[in-house]
Amino acid sequence: MGRSGAGGLRAFRRRLHANPELSGQETATAGRVVKRLEHAGAARVVTGLGSMQTGVCAVYEGRQEGPGVLVRCELDALPIQERNRFEHRSTVPGVAHLCGHDGHMATLVALAGDLGANPIDRGRVFLLFQPAEETGAGAVAVLEDPRFRALGDPDYVYALHNVPKYPLGAVLLREGVFAQGSVGFIVNFAGRTSHASYPEHGVSPSAAVARLVTAVDAFGTSLAGKVAAPVLATISFARIGRAETGPNFGTAPGEACVSGVLRAQRSADLELLRAELGGLAARLAGESGLAHSLTWHEAFAATASDAGCVAMVRDAARRLRLEVRELDEPFRWSEDFGHFTAAFPGAFFGLGSGIDQPQLHDDGYDYPDDLIETGARLFRAIIDRHLEDRLKVDRLQDDRRGHRAPTRSGRPPGS
Incomplete structure (x- = not known):
């Protein structure tokens, strides 16, 4: 990639960063792509x-x-207010590219330019710019779209994610589960308010909330003997009572809401977490005389990588003399690319974005422009490795048959 090309891609990435769109609303972003x-x-x-x-x-x-x-790659941004003050910071209040999807898009645009300048001789390459990854809805929506299926099934699927706290450009690999599955939950309790001086005349959810939060936070240890791999449960929000106009000191609460996320490496373990939470919420509600509801949101399957495809990434990275790191444990965050790797052989891998880089979803995060070329070169090397392997097979078959390999039309080259 020449200096002018790299500069153009950086400018493109920064335009995307300055103009983020939420999941399912990526119309202008798609237009820029x-x-x-x-x-x-x-x-x-x-x-x-x-x-x-x-x-x-x-x-x-x-x-x-x-x-x-x-x-x-992914099109969508996050519902977070950015605190950065550089020129290309988000211009959309409360929305920002704080997960690096702007850089992932620029990487695939760079790869597209390379494929145009240096065309493949055989096979096909699909560059997918997917919506709604952050909500877990986009991968399934694309896979179920008849127009996508009409393009023909890919033989292999690949995606990357930048990963802070690792050396810039280091390639992070793991066979099997790379990123955990997860599901969000919301528990609502409903009782009855009372004057704060006579709380015993109402039905307060306070004790149920306190016990729920404590128990859910402890799922990782309390359920360790029931699951096949480590699990994690995190409370992200809790509210007791209502205070639309400020603190309501004179009223004992009559309602509450608790939300959070359950995470597991294996589907069976995630289902066990769901069942445990459902039983816990029902029991606590019953003991306190409360009505309750439990709803599930933004479910992600675990993202697992095929060993053969991981080997392809490893070989391509080494050809490019990139540092390769083999991971002992999967990442705790989730990725809806797992729907693709469940349907086709593939690999999801990480690309280090710097030891001092803020964590993903940090309001001060920004994608390192230097990774754009690294990612594009690595993807191209992976593609070429697959085509080389097929070429070797074709040549071996040709030697056995005594004729040249057919073209896509079925005719020998030059006929």
Whole structure:
């Protein structure tokens, strides 16, 4: 990638950063991506994918038969107010690219430019710009879209995520589960208010909330003997009573809400966590004479990587002389790319974004521009490795048959 190309990609990434859009609302973001793809040599660019109608897929085709490789990035930003003060900070109040999806998009745009300048000879490459990753809805929406399925199934699928607190550009690999599955929950308790001087005449949820929060925070240890791998439960919000106009000192509360996230490496363990929480909430409500409800939100499957595809990433990284780190444990955060790796052989891997980089979702986070070229080169090397392997197989078959490999039309080259 030349200096002018790198500069253009950095400017593009910063425009995306300055103009973030939430999950399912990525219309302008998708439009910016499509504009950059217009002269990138794709055979087709399909827009409006998913029920959100914001997904984009660019398709590159070689002249000869070969494997189909899909590379995915994300379009959406987060509902967080950014505190950065640099020129390309978010211009949208309460919304910001604080997970690096702006950099992931720029990486795939860079890869598109490389595929246009240096076309593949065989096979197909799909560059998918997926909506609504942050809510866990986008991957399924795209996979279920008939227009995406009409493109033909990929043979292999890949995606990366930048990971703070690791050396810049280090490639992070793990066979099997790379990122945990998770599901959000909201528990509501309903009792009856009373004057604060006579709380015994009401039905307060305070004790139930206190016991629920304590028990959920302890799930990781209290359920250790029932699960196959470590689990985590985190309370993210709790409210007792109402205070629309300020503190209501004179009223004993009659309602409460608690929300949080359950995380596990295995589906069976996540289901056990769900059952434990459901039983706990019902028991606490019953003991306090409360009505209650429990709802589930933003469910993510665990994201697991195929050993053969991880080997492809490892080999490609070493060819590029990138540092490779093998992870002992999966990351605790979740990723909806797990729906792709459940449907097709593939790998999800990390790219270190710097030891001193703020954590993902930190309000001071910004994607390192230097990673754009690194990610694009690594994806291209992975694609080329798959095509090389197919070429070796074709040549071996040709030697046995005594003729040349057919083109995509089925005719020998030059016929």
